[in-house]
Amino acid sequence: MTMNEQLTEIWVFGDYRNYFQNRVTLQLLSRGVELAQKTGATVCAVVFGHEVDEWVGEYIAHGADRVLVIDHPELKQYKMETYVNLMVQLIEDLNPDIILIGATNFGREFAPRIAKRMQTGLSADCVGLDINEDGIMVQTAPSFGGNVLAEIITPECRPQMATIRPGTFQEIPHNYERTGEVVKLELPDNLPEERVKLVQSERSTQRFQRIEEAKVVVCGGRGMGSKKKFRKLAELAALMNAEIGATRPVIYANWIESEALIGQAGKNIKPKVLFSFGISGAIQHTAAIKNAEFIIAVNKNPKAPMMAMADIAIVADANQVCTAMIKELKRRIR
Amino acid sequence: MVSELPWDPKTGTLKRALVDGMINPACRHALEAALILKNEHPTEITVITMGPPIAEEVLREALAMGADRGILISDSKIAGADTLATSKILADAIKTACPDFDLVLCGCHTSDSETAQVGPQITEELNVPGIAYVDQLELNNRSLRIQRLSDGFTETLDMPLPGLITVTTQQNAPRYISLSGLEDAFSEADITCLDLNDIGLNSGLTGSDRSPTRILRVYSPVTEKDNTVMRGSAGKIVQQLFDQFDDKIGGAIGKDIKEHQS
């Protein structure tokens, strides 16, 4: 292990496909800037696509010092093998120290393939990133199926790689006065042909990302007892213009669709008020609600970790409280 | 504290030997997808798992569902393997046991680590085309047409065989296992056990030697807020809650919930 390793470049993959719903690239740039301040590194966004000037400008406005761009009609659509090949060539040419990739579906497939090619480590769904005194990135991730966080490092291999879920870090407000270096690169002509062919791609009509932005979220867990009782939460949520979230056992039991999952494997939320019904508070769940401003938890067990995290801890039956809230709101709202 | 799986606080790795032998949910969907394919396109299904000897249970469960044979990769030297090492071992096992494979199906993620990395990394190691997060699949003349929902897009993709896919839990709901199937799987199961030597990984390197990542420490975070505890009947609590926090809650929901005197 090299002591006091001098970091030179932190790369952030420019995942712009869902820019308006998903600002994970901007969030990673922001964290990248903080890490860079500790080490004097530059923060560099990497963008593949066609007619991507708009995103290049956005990334500079949100903190990138440098943007590496390959702009070509061939890259009009995301292509996994091609993007992997391009990224691997760039890494081999330029030796970045760190690569951060948003844990979108694309990113979660893209990152492990790059790590495999580079024979380096990758940690998934980090909730924290830092640089230690040796100049090595410490990646904190929920782990081992229990209520624990693990600090993971990749001491020897480079680049050090991590995927991070949308909503984990806060973006820096844009500053369109900022300038950055834009490095335009040619599409190499020795690229192998993409073996997987995209036949059709349509923006799905499914609701997308509403819960991430919701001011009020009603979350239910296994403690709700049954599908029928869980459904009562919908009535409560409707009265409060709230979105509904759920824990994993609820999804597995099919009480609600998997879109509603809040946690490490689901969505990050930051409501002004969060109601939590019958949830124990496992780390995989609570990692995603850290940014909730005010939490009201209902649990029969006053010692549940969720209760320790709440501003108001209600020791009672979740169904009874849900029903009483519905009744009381109907009476009060006019 | 809830802990679904036992972990070893010293090494920070899972004590997989203590975990119930049970197929990972996404893998069960992957097996179901393979069984459906086999209905129309006669083929042989091999199930491979890497783990402690007890992981043989997983293979028996898979055979009871309808797989043809099972292969267990078990070796004291695989302990501590991260995803890079795991994918190398599994890819070499595939090359040894099924050199002429048409399709590798993985779960999209495991429920204990949920990294979702092993499938895409096996794809790279085998150097075949691969697609992750597959919901639906259909085979036409050695070309697999798949559908998936990816980052808000519904995608249709074509992939030539041989290839690898990772399967979600959205479709291909696994079949129930019949009792007779389960009995057969225990009496006449075709299960082979291989160690690292058998698959050509005899360099003496352990799982952790092959793993670029290191775990520095594992800890339970404690968040304790100075909170208000409410007890009593549900009706009373709710009254009190709305009276005390009418501004906060009312402001967030955009409605006036103040008690109106009438």
Ligand SMILES: Cc1cc2nc3c(=O)[nH]c(=O)nc-3n(C[C@H](O)[C@H](O)[C@H](O)COP(=O)(O)OP(=O)(O)OC[C@H]3O[C@@H](n4cnc5c(N)ncnc54)[C@H](O)[C@@H]3O)c2cc1C
């Ligand atoms: C790799 C991995 C990833 C994961 N990702 C996620 C994730 O993204 N999101 C997620 O949520 N989970 C995730 N999990 C699962 C997580 O570890 C927990 O198992 C899960 O969050 C627990 O859900 P729960 O609180 O609803 O259920 P439980 O832990 O069973 O808790 C139920 C709670 O309800 C209370 N209760 C029971 N009856 C009542 C009643 N009548 N009234 C009031 N309270 C009652 C109980 O006291 C208890 O505290 C993941 C696990 C792993 C291993």
Ligand SMILES: Nc1ncnc2c1ncn2[C@@H]1O[C@H](COP(=O)(O)O)[C@@H](O)[C@H]1O
């Ligand atoms: N030890 C293992 N044995 C067999 N398959 C595995 C093993 N670990 C991971 N996989 C496969 O890789 C997928 C993703 O695992 P993971 O990257 O751990 O989330 C799983 O659904 C399995 O199909």
